[in-house]
Amino acid sequence: MAQDSPFDLLVVGGGINGAGIARDAAGRGLSVLLCEQDDLAAHTSSASTKLIHGGLRYLEYREFALVRKALQERETLLRAAPHIMWPLRFVMPHMPDLRPAWLIRAGLFLYDHLARRELLPGSRGVDLRRHPAGAPLIASIRRGFVYSDGWVDDARLVVLNALDARERGARVMTRTKLVTAARANGLWRAQLVRSDGTTLGVQARAIANAAGPWVGRLLQDAIDRTAQHDAHHASNYAVRLVKGSHIVTRRLFGHDHAYIFQNPDKRIIFAIPYERDFTLIGTTDIEYHGDPARVAITAEETQYLCDSINRYFRQPISPRDVYWSYAGVRPLLEDESAESAKNASAVTRDYRLELDAPDGAAPLLSVFGGKITTFRKLAEEALDDITRALGTPAPAWTAGAPLPGGDIADADFDRFAAQLAQRYTWLPSALAHRYARAYGTRAERVIGEAGSLADLGHAFTPDLYEAELRYLREVEWARTAYDVLWRRTKLGLHVEPDTRDAVSREIDAWFARETSAPQHL
Template sequence: MTQFDLAVIGGGVNGAGIARDAAGRGAKVLLLEAGDLAQGTSSASTKLIHGGLRYLEHYEFGLVRESLTEREALWAIAPHIIHPLRFVLPHVKGLRPRWLLRLGLFLYDHIGGRKRLPATRSIDLKRHPAGAPLKAEFGPAFEYSDGWVDDARLVVLNALDAAERGAEVRTRTPVTAARRDGAGWVIDTPSGQFHAAALVNAAGPSVLKVDGLIGTTPDYGMRLVRGSHIVVRKVFDHPYAYFFQLADGRIFFAIPYERDFTLIGTTDRDQEPGAPICASDEEIAYLCDGASRYFNTAITPADVVWTYSGVRPLIDDGSGRPEAATRGYRLDLSDAGEGAPLLSVYGGKITTYRHLAEEAVDLLAQRLPAAGGKGWTTRAPLPGGDFAIDGLPALMTDLAERYPFLDPASVDRIARAYGTRAERWLAGAEGWQALGRDFGGGLTGAEVDYLRQTEWAVSAEDILWRRTKLGLRLDAAQQAALADYLGA
């Protein structure tokens, strides 16, 4: 039976972040994921590293401050998969007054230690580039800063860094049971039994289910809230994103996505346990109607080329509406008298994952000497992110010069996905032919093999919708060819 210092259940952003942090402090770590890395909630976000401007309305000042502090820290350690965005927030007569928006944005600029990102400014949409695709009725607006992230790759890169620091990462390995045995935990899986001195339950929406497998009683109730998004052909051709208000008090975003598309979301709907996790017709229509309220071009369900949904595991704080439920997190460490340590993670959001992981390992270190080193993740780059925070354009230029056969779209995609590690599978290639089979959309055998050998990709879905978003570009026959290749 293999012995570990720490076993982490859950290969989402929190589990991968905890595994990385603990491995970097010297602990022998096992990360167990029932499916693929980021297969659930962590690949179904709105792709934002942000403070959560709307959380200010719910007086969650501590959460907003923590998130804003993390925003620039994460950008610095992963400048390939995270980049700043300027958001445009139009004022709408009859909704939140201009003074309230300005006050909220003033707080947003000042409570989180913003240093590199530009501050909020007032704009006139009749003269600003972001006003061109909007209806003529919109004039006064605000422009503010937040960040964009490739959420699924953020998870994979945390797991990859954990593995390179000695962690063992096992995907498609569900935990069937876990029990205390003497000074540690015995963990049963279909592929074998493992032993660890301490256990972390970071299973996200399944955290209570895992609590049941372990036989523990959770201290927190959970509220499962589904967030759905739609993707349409690009509605605007400028680099700004939008923060829109609706008459029901909710908000949603419209964001430039994968060069040729616009991402619109999200909804907030309570999710019944066991029900399918997918966008309902009502949600799709809701997002289309909301976008059509603002854009000159009407958006209908027929325009939607892809939808995705994720379930947010939120702490049940008694909020009436799902959008009002807290996005904060709680870390519950078992009492010493109960035996081997168990840390359960409830709630959280992608922006705060690194700080959550650091806090979790600090807690564990009180009873797990192997994890007792100092926190180190604030400045250590994620794989491929070892270049200057503003160095992505230079990286792209270098990539284009080294590989002149790459078209600009491929250079952009590869640099933003792999950063300085693109060389590991491009490997001095002098033409497309040297990269092996061409699956379409710029995806080649060399990249597929790298993802399979290095990043735990197994299926076509892993590659097309999590490691990349090339599922938006490959047709059914091309996707089937990739699946056949992987199966072989």
Template sequence: MNFPQEKKECDVLVVGGGINGVGIARDAAGRGLSVILCEKDDLASHTSSASSKLIHGGLRYLEYYEFNLVRKALIEREVLMRSAPHIISPLRFVMPHMKGLRPVWMLRAGLFLYDHLARRELLPGSNAIDLRKHVAGVALKPSLVRGFMYSDGWVDDARLVVLNAMHAVEKGATVMTRTTCVSVIQQDGKWQAQLRNAAGDTMVVQARSLVNATGSWSAQFQQDCVPQATGKTLRLIKGSHIVVKRLFDHDNAYIFQHPDGRIVFAIPYEKDFTLIGTTDLDYRGDINQVAIQQEEIDYLCELTSLYFKQPILPADVVWSYSGVRPLVDDGAADAKAITRDYRLELDQSAALMLTVFGGKITTFRKLAEEAVDMLAPLLGNHSKSWTANACLPGGDIFGTGPDNRAVLEFGEFERAMQQQYAWLPASLVARYAHAYGTKIHQLLDACTCLDEMGEAIAPGLYVREVRYLMQYEWARTATDILWRRSKLGLHLPPGTEKKLAIWIAENP
């Protein structure tokens, strides 16, 4: 991207391209505010692509009396499902009861609350199951005979970030990735920010307000911008996940209790794999270089081996990822007990600045709505919130707005796409349908046969898709494409990443 030489002006400058930053940019742009967002790396390149891939209320937060947070998240769970049924889908969870841990009565009470704290239209409630007779019990140890099932949702977290950025652009925002906010100063009631892209080019943005959505960097960024601000203390908690070959032959997920009080999920992942996580460890290392430790791998393998018949060994791990959750330090001694709720801090001392602290992926839309509700009136904008009733790009499966049918009958859309694009392999169309929703038509525009998809850089990865991702979804590297815009990196042969990187370098 070549930067303009003249100074750019906007109502809102958002720094940070994680889920909270793009959510705020989308909401603000949709209300008619002029928005610029900059992200120093790729979209979702840090915490927002390192989640457990769940849209959930947070069942375990009930133990810490976080009723408001759980209720807010439960409401958002179905709002988000309707807005993006291609990348968010219902998921049933199996909770085996292990003797000596949380008693049955406590599990029943918790699930009753979980079922009734918020209205449900899409998801069935909880029920008890006999693991000796249920398909979910086949993979478990014979000593586990009782269990419960409940509902939550699965999400492609990195794509959720990208779709919010795309929607922000559709509403008029400017999104600049690999662009660092080098400095910001307050001048005449506005912010003067210097931005620098990967090529070293710089530009100046004059903004009426500044949103600090830098996640793990937010406390430091706030101090750099407003040294007099009291600020919040962040506690950085690392969460790591491992991926192994598929451990069970059904579509339910598991939630396992550990004697130390933590819980770990085992989730069907990318058809051929099982995703296991997460850990909770205080983190004091380089936020830009976060990686799993051997002790975390051992912990996750040992815990799941308490439940599954088939022991999981460190050698079984085919991929892992880690992220740092920037949680508001509420004084909790144990990392697992720290609140996952968010805080919004508005500073009006000289120029408007809103800082986002904490949060979780399920409540990003509500966080964004509240943030813009705070900012917009101060900028003379009194437009109403709108995102609760809007589809993200590709989510308008059966019409222009969000509806339950798109969630409950997504398979019908998938089959219709396979018929319409019968010249493509059915499995490839299914992947496109889930990744792009109705944007599949833009991806395949004017293509009528496989030859028109361009070279197959790798099995199932055609030039047509790579160009689409580069043109519309800010993909710049092989890692962007194989590990964030998709998880093709898990499926494709060794050497694919290098081959794709060469193609990108030769076809800028």
């Protein structure tokens, strides 16, 4: 890779924070290189509960500033990408032995009023003997509460931020690992290694360490922050790795609301309509000390989630009903509260940015903690710090800017989806709707000049055609069947388990045949 001049910013990490930082930086006129050791959103950022939310339960831990910040971001994000994010109503059945009704009402009042709402309706009490959401619940549950938050396709959110960064001039390199970086002559000199073993040397005026679970390891093993290469300075912050696991079952209820269930151990479990035919259930909060790249759900976690659901639903579920599962490691900001020391669920979801630029040396900004809902604000604050340190301050811009495909008139997704279906009448309605959801106004680029299903090319599954696969490869950095079936789309859920391996092999073979085609980096 030839480099005529240093990049202004090298971003390490292709999760939501790294992609958000790269996007913000490119939009402020900085030359940017983003490197990610695996695929975009390969780890934490595709293993969330997929919510854009203030975090109702964080009020119980007096995290008022964090909740307010997250609530302020909800509607900003919903407007930026109404195709991959949308409002969702949550039902909280009341269990008098866990929390009194007055406490829940007080919490919901705060939740409604800590930040301005325009798109989302407020909370209210409901009679679950009459409300549709009461039908699946056990007979003893008679009342509850309903409030609003948002849903997000987490992995696609990461990809769209990276795509916007690239379209604003950034270079995005997936499957490229930072091996070493050291300051020299006012710059960072870094060595990158790609998955094929190719080594690349790059220079940058600043580095943003957004490596998520690896943020501390990167500081310890790869980034030398001293000019003399003789010592590492201790960071003021650290992350605490907490595993969150989820299970997916066939659809457990027919309405469009989600549930938030209180557990006796003070944890919260969500049951969310998912991918039309399924219910997403999670999450657990367990201290994790292993390799973040090898995290997996345990049998005990699966049973815990089933038991949590069975406290509330008439129809019990067991591990045999689990259709799919996933787990991720959340790099939470370590705090010293007594509650978080004994309860991983109480660890703050807030973040801290640490800027290291001693005596005018090349800046290093490291990200500790954070959550999907606050990624845009985190990136904005990070770029404020970085541009000041570089002596090139530039105004923030992302608050009112749509993500790729999100420039939908009045953020009215339903109207947009209907218009797309009318334009492509030959598309099956379910496929047209999925294209609208996944790609928004970019759906036309996926369809291209096709005028029939046959024009979309070979069907790898009843809903995945070669035209989409080619788009994902050429535009969205997809390189494997897993990238496509479980991150860029969730079509893996709609493939019967006994045929998933065969479908994956066929898609991987297609990618292998296409390796000689031109690639976007």
